Amino acid sequence: MRRYYLERTLQAVITVFAVMTLAFFMIRLLPGGPADALRAQLxxxxxxxxxAEITRAVQSQLNLAPDAPTYVQYIDYLGSLLQGNLGESTSQSASVASVIAGAAPWTIFVMGSALLIAFVVGISMGATMAYREGSRFDGSSTVVSILMNSIPNYIYGILLLWLLGYVFKVFPTGGRFSAGVEPTLNVFAPAETLQFVGNALWHAAMPILSVALVTWGGWALGMRGNSIQVLGEDYLRVAQLRGLPSRRIALRYVGRNAVLPMYTSMLITLGFLLGGSVIIEQVFSYPGMGYYMIEGLNSRDYPLMMGVFLVITITVAVAVYLADLTYGLIDPRASATGGGADE
Known part of the structure; x- marks a missing residue:
């Protein structure tokens, strides 16, 4: 088991290191060269x-010395990243780390809420479809799930934006919260906190719905397949013969064992949803990490663009790593087959 954890940790470290290296060379291979572009802009x-002043400004914003040898630039770049220094944003007049720190909670809020809604709806629908396997409800729900899961979230976003944002004017078409609302998260000010949270949910409703509409279908199909497989196990027949209540069988035996295999994909999906926020946040003008990545690309703000790229890809790597390490803790069957004894 220790060997398994060591291997997964080593893989995660190598992946993060590879991402940092990729980010460095992507900066150097961008059209026109970011250092030359920034020098011309300054x-x-x-x-x-x-x-000399321009060179120092370029070095400060890009996190590397443009005139130094490549290996020196690479070492300096990795050293700065390990210290949390992602450079200075040329378009936001702030450090890249501070811009990402301000945007990341909003992206996590939208994508996390969408994933939670989609997961609950998906596993509920999937379990119902499995129990009614072969019925008209099962067939129609399967078709709907496949169709919903096949359409990109930005298509839903554009339709919702047009219908609920501009035609019926139910939800705002951009921003994190209304201009007159003061951002407040304070247990000693419950009224102000509820007003802020409610307003933030109102602004995030369409982005959340756009992502949830796509994601729930995959969970439903996965839960349906897992539940049908569990329903065919011998221990369920034994439980029924023992006279256990059907509710207990459905929740403790079928539901639990069918949901466990989806745990890993849930963590991985959360990581990939952060990357998928790039387009959906642009559609709704929602200032999250994906929004600032495109803004950095449009304004040739290479430090900001690459900083967001780095954070998103590392998030995916960490999500996969956590899924690998924790799955055996919640499902002993995986520990018995995947890790073995201490080696």
Whole structure:
């Protein structure tokens, strides 16, 4: 078992290191070169700056010395990343770390809420479909689940934006919260906190719904397949012969054993949803990490763009790593087959 954990930890470290390396070389291979582009931008906007001052500004914002050898730039870049220094954003007039720190909670809020809603709806529908296998409800629900899961979330987003945002004006078409609302999360100010949370949910409703509409179908189909497999196990027949209540059998035996295999995919899906926020946040003008990544690309703000890319890809790697380490703890069957004894 220790060997299993060691191998997974080593794989995670290598993956994160590879992501950092990829980010470094992506910066260097971008069209025109970010250092040259930033140097030209600074020269045009600050004609009084000397070349030495421009070089220092480029080094500060890109996290590397543009005139140094490649291996020196690479070492400096990794050293800065390990210290949490992602450079300076040229478009936001702030450090990249502070921009991401301000945007990440909103992306997690939207994607986490969407995943939770989709997971609950999906496993409920999937379990019902399994219990009514072969019925008209099962067949129609399976078709609907496949169709809903096949349409990209930004298509739902555009339709919802047009219908609920512009036609019926039910929800706002952009922003995190209304201009007159003060951001408040304080247990000693429950009224203000509830007003802020409610307003934030109102603004995030359409992005959450767009992602949930796509995701629930996959959970439903997965839960249906797992439940049908569990329903055919011999221990369920034994439980029925012992006279156990059907509710207990459904919840403790069928539901629990069918949901466990979906735990890993839930964590991995959360990681990938953060990456999928790039388009959906642009559709709704919702300032999260994906929104700032596109903004960085449009404004040639390479430090911001690459900083968001780095955080998103590391998040996916960490999600997979946590799924690998914790799955054996919640499902002893995986521990028995996957890790073995201490080696």
């Amino acid at each position: 020269t045009q906007s600050n004609p009084g700056m000397s070349q």
